[in-house]
Amino acid sequence: MTFDASWPRVAWSFARPSLPFAPLSGAPQHRLHAQTEAQARRSGVQTFRIDLIPTAAAFAAAYKEEPFVPDSSPLPVREAAWPTLHVSRHPAILHKLAILRNERTEPKKFREVVRELSWLLGYEALADVEVRPLEVSTPMERTDAHELGVRIGLVPILRAGLGMVDAMLELMPTAEVWHLGLFRDERTLRPVEYYNKLPDSASVDLCLILDPMLATGGSATAAIEVLKRWGATRIKLVNLIVAPEGVDAVTAAHPDVEIYCAAVDRQLNELGYILPGLGDAGDRQFGTGRAG
Numbered sequence: 001m002t003f004d005a006s007w008p009r010v011a012w013s014f015a016r017p018s019l020p021f022a023p024l025s026g027a028p029q030h031r032l033h034a035q036t037e038a039q040a041r042r043s044g045v046q047t048f049r050i051d052l053i054p055t056a057a058a059f060a061a062a063y064k065e066e067p068f069v070p071d072s073s074p075l076p077v078r079e080a081a082w083p084t085l086h087v088s089r090h091p092a093i094l095h096k097l098a099i100l101r102n103e104r105t106e107p108k109k110f111r112e113v114v115r116e117l118s119w120l121l122g123y124e125a126l127a128d129v130e131v132r133p134l135e136v137s138t139p140m141e142r143t144d145a146h147e148l149g150v151r152i153g154l155v156p157i158l159r160a161g162l163g164m165v166d167a168m169l170e171l172m173p174t175a176e177v178w179h180l181g182l183f184r185d186e187r188t189l190r191p192v193e194y195y196n197k198l199p200d201s202a203s204v205d206l207c208l209i210l211d212p213m214l215a216t217g218g219s220a221t222a223a224i225e226v227l228k229r230w231g232a233t234r235i236k237l238v239n240l241i242v243a244p245e246g247v248d249a250v251t252a253a254h255p256d257v258e259i260y261c262a263a264v265d266r267q268l269n270e271l272g273y274i275l276p277g278l279g280d281a282g283d284r285q286f287g288t289g290r291a292g
Helices: 037-043 056-062 091-101 107-125 160-171 218-230 244-253 281-286
Strands: 085-087 131-137 142-148 152-158 180-184 191-196 206-210 235-238 258-261
Touching (some): 091 107, 107 160
């Protein structure tokens, strides 16, 4: 709508019932008059005096639109129930997530986007990692700087988690990588461990579990339990999308574990797949099975 400077000279009339107008606080105002009593009688319309009408500029200032930030999650994030869940709202993440969900996205592109999303989510997951001071020499002089102050371990859940490792290593080239093999029994939906290459005792300060999907939460909960028995003291989950059921399971069993993701989807179906989801992340990365 275009505001016109002639608005303050308009005669205002309203059909029954008459409704008063409350002035906007602090807004410049003009005193206007309704139609005359004679005009009102001829027209048969009840009129009344509007004493305080904000100017067009005041309307524009009062109703200035805020920039729209899309919410990638079909569910409201239940912050009170999920205090350790961190859902990214970064526009780049939302854009790439749409590509990942699209059933037409080919495996090559799918792998590329998994890598890009992993880098962005890893960046957010490391925001509170401790650093220690050091001194470096620039081409001009000595100066104070910082470096990571903790030993970080990456724990991809085979096989889908493999696609997230390279991006995380770009962020943290000195991170250790330990593999856990877990698959979901399609009958019971419970995780089954088949591969574990962790050393005898914990050698890192922070473990990042990498898995594109957090569905029932069974595999994530099992992986966390394995790492805690190993001696890990701080663990974070990095997922691309999560289901409410999975978040509930992890937060109930391990309230100290933080979860970083790009979206909270609606629910699981009867087979334990996330809806709307993106299909089987492993199959779509490696070109096996169906995309849907």
